[in-house]
Amino acid sequence: MDDDSRMRRWQRWTDRPLAVASLVYLGAYAVHVLAPGLPGPVHDLLLSLSCAAWAFFVGDYVVRWRLSGERLPRFVRRHWLDTVVMVLPLLRPVRIVRTYELVERRHGHTQLPLQALVMLYAGMSSVLLGFAGALQVYQFEHTAPHASIRTFGDSVWWVCSTLSTVGYGDVVPVTPKGRIVAVVLMICGLALLGAVTGSFSSWLMQRFAGGSDREGPRGSDPRGP
Template sequence: MPPPVPVAEPRIAAWDRRVDWWLTGLAVLFLVAYAWQVLDTSLTPAARVVLEVVLTGTWVLFALDYLVRIALARHRWRFVRTHLLDLVILALPMFRQLRALRLITVVSVLNRQLRDDARGRVVFYVVGSVALIGFVASLAVLEAERYAPDSSITTFGDAVWWTMTTISTVGYGDRYPVTPEGRLVAVSLMVSGIALLGVVTASIASWFVENLRRSDAVVERELDEVSADVNRAELQLAAVLVELRAINDRLDALERSSRPS
């Protein structure tokens, strides 16, 4: 789903605020139906048809959301140019072999709820994103690979193991996709792993920089306070010296006046 809309498109921003949670609910529904369809091998043909209707219906609603955003945009061609990936994600899954790409839309919608203040809640963001992307990728690669000849990913456990080794960029090589759809999932997963690693690295670096700046600010404030105290002490000392000189002058005057003529 699209990134945050710039201020130049207030109608789209208002639409996002209105439907964001509804789209999130649809994404969860899509994910549950897809997981059920992939994992439950004992489904009857009628149940599979029902799940397929749910999957297709939710995907159509995502497509309608994209069309509504285009209709609300003040600069429609610019909106299309800046959201080409969304258009591709929505268009390609019309082909049965690429329907797993619909899950990218689901991940993007759910990720909206995780990425707010990602630097401040990096642990929650990373754990949530890894769990979501890993589960989705495991489902997608299992569906693509389960019945392929010479496939090494035939169970959900195999799929999860392959996903974890791939997203962590370890890649043991004991499990690997052999179908074009599975390899497409692998590429997406590798990119996601690198992106998540970049988020963690950037967040940690930002945390260090912010703490160093905060420490510098504290030191500067303390130095300013010390400097102010020194200035006050110098002023008080100067006042004391003035009083001492005045007292000394009076004593000198008394001494002179007490001397016999």
């Protein structure tokens, strides 16, 4: 069995477990940030869950690198998004952008089911990514001096305006870590928004083109002479 076949089999086997691990990581992190008053053992358990999920991501990355047969620098360059996700597991939802690109390249054209799935997954990814970003910004900002993001609601409002590329500027991060999260959200927001709008525009063009083909040339009698 060649390396490509083993790589595909590994990805099929680990796709769902990795999705579950990402949700476990996100849930444990959310409780840790939003409920700081819980007993110490509970926070220790949450930390253990987060570390176990992160170890799963690292293990998956190492296995796929070994199965690829490539040198590490080349593998990192070719799979830069996976590298970012390994370092920051909360960003795992943005892998849908890479998946969309690969499917488009393989098919060579868009199809309605694919377009609908891309819009659905990109929308879900935006929600998960926005929630993760709101948690991180809230953790970094709410205790900082002169911070305008004091509550989790402020953080959610800021994330919505950032991901939608509106950027009202009424609340902004002031810490270096918060601004790094802001840059990542800006980049991911543009990518996800582009995937949704591109798929929707392509679907509309297909619908209009299909309608024009069914109607035939303007002014002609569909019943014939």
